[in-house]
Amino acid sequence: VGTDQRHTVEAAVHRFQILVDTALVSPQLEPDLVDRRLHKVDQWARRICDNPTKPTYTTGTVTVAHCDIVRLRGECRLSDAVLAACLDLIVKRDHLRRLAMPGIFPTCAAVDPGFYHKLMENGKLSYDGVGRWTARWARIGIRDLIFFPVLIAEEPHWVLVAVHPKLQLVEVYDSLSDRPRGTLGTNIIHFLQQEHLGKRGRPCHGQWDHRLASRIPKQSNGHDCGVFVIMYADYLANTAAMTFTDADMPYFRRRRTVEIERQAMLDCLTPPNTQEYAAPIYVDDQQQISSHLRPSITSATSSSSDCGATFRPTDLRSEGDNTANR
Template sequence: MEGKFLPTSSCFIPPISEEMILVIKEAFRSPASQVLVDVSRQAVTRADLETLLGLNWLNDAIINVYLNLIVNRSKEAQKLPKVYAFNTFFLTRYIEMGYSAVRRWTRRDDIFAHDILLVPVHLGMHWCMAIVDLRVKQIKYMDSMGGRNDACLATLLEYLSQEMSDKKNSQLDAGQWLLTNIQNLPQQQNGSDCGMFALKYADFAAKDAEINFTQNDMPYFRRRMMFEILRSSILPSGYGEK
């Protein structure tokens, strides 16, 4: 099976090989509740993996495990930014219950020792992604339906200020930070792929790559993501590789 080149890029898209297809098919022979893989204490069952089929909506387990794979990739590749990912429940918990409810979530991690923070944003029926770039003091909001979310950006800046005060005994200068609703992003053309777009935004941002995929690439990315999760590792080549 041959791969192809993106028309506007020199990047090569690796094919879905027969071996990858066999691995995926074997996984779907398992009972729905069977745990197929555990990545950084995030278990994925066959039922979870099924959310990557067709036009299904991705669930929390898939979002969380793929973000963990992005983090693990950053630890293994010296040239990539150092990445930290928050759980899908983090932002909702913080908004609803305040800093005290999430204070211990980072007790083993210094988020300020990282380059990039990935924050999944769930708007009830829609996934988006927030990217905190600590290197340039910028928080970016990425929505595959073109939405703005100034409240989310302000909330994340508030969290960073509280986290720095609590963990570093230091004050964050909010005036130095840029809050941006990113425009001209690849947009979804259906009502199902918001989770895929959010994860691919995170994937590309975490390797400082140009976001150059389209809606047409989502069926490919869904199958590739199944294999990557089953193998607990993101494939090294594809769009955006430098």
Template sequence: MKALEPFTETIVIEDEESTQTLPEITADMKEIIEKALQSGPTQAVLSEGYKLQILKQDMLTLKGLNWLNDEVINFYMNMLMERGENDNMPKVHAFNTFFYPKLMGAGHSAVRRWTKRVDVLAVDYILIPVHLGMHWCLAIIDFRNKCIKYYDSMGGNNNKCLNALRQYLCEESLDKKKQQFDLSGWTSVNVKDIPQQMNGSDCGMFACKYAEYITRGAEITFTQDDMPYFRRRMVYEIMKKKLLQ
């Protein structure tokens, strides 16, 4: 197959005043959150769903300034997929956190069986969590706008990721549909002027919230100041297996 010509550009999202009201964490919700984060057996199962388990040790990564782990991010991404099954919501497929290193290390052949039972070319968004050793980012394949986007809460670029995902679309189409993927009109962008983290620990939260806002069709208007709230809210959402918004 002929190699694709790399294509990248940078886009800017204009800052707008937020008109959104974040759901309140009520007293009853607070009780559930605090119980989930209190000390206890680290192997205790706190939530189950999507063929995944969230243990106490996983939930504690949402406490304070801890780094989110794979289990929490994968569970949250599954909730975004589940929300996409509702009427009038964009259809979402989220690859788990092991997809990106597999794709980058061995190409499409290493992940071709991951979509044996799902047509990822028929959704509105594909979410790809990107772990760069000590830092979480997010890539999104946006079929509605024919764009592959990379979101980094520390402002970095990742053209290798963008180009690998373009190649993935082509090879997935050939493998599953036996036809060339039409890349005409598609762009690849490192998104800039998005909310940035002001510490060294909230990258996973930013990646998750980028995904949540985008797949809800909302303007990305949160800030670093919202992260303590979002951490506690995510604890509750995972416990209830349901997104608040």
């Protein structure tokens, strides 16, 4: 067998191994790892929350204040900043996986938690209010999933709107209520149609539909809705069955604390077959990503990188608009 053929086979084997390893990684709590993960994550989260000397944490272009981090501990509703940071990390993980395993997982994007509030300013659709925030919208139209975290202000309550552009489907994930939320779905569809017309100069082909996601995990209290929004997005991005329950929320709160501080999802910190978590991967820099991936894979897939098209939550945040404490 020639050298080139051997390298091709080795690359294919490594690619398959990464695929197998990653398929075994799920955001749910694996029974044989529960004790170790809980203990380690609990230690990290406690250390972060008890360290007021660090006033802010930056994840990509999202800045999270220490007071927002502390809200992840205990029974507090999450702030806009925490939601934006966690969704940004999910999008970054998507970019990392596209480098290593293109076409395996759905491609993702997320919008700012304050976006829908601006879209519905004064109680009606206001395209002018958000139009200048969506200059890059045409570049994410090819994504498989777009996450809209929405605060139902009158309740108040966070829900996740998951848009499937290729399926022309809008799903509402509500952890507390079984209300149809038809108005919410309709408003998002109208916005998407308007953006398509404005950016491409022609109306959408086909018929958009919206529905309330059913048979999903539900919360049993009044403060975990934000955590559920993050978990819905996490599991959708992983194409994983939603097997978590409200009993897992304390763990997931601590886990998100660590992920914000380390600027990476815990399932991206090290190669999947590593037994202990190590230094985080900063997925904004392709060179840093490559140093954490197996060489034969990064050399074969680096040309598929599209980091510039990654849609960050703060792309929809206007200058000077601080929604973190709303």
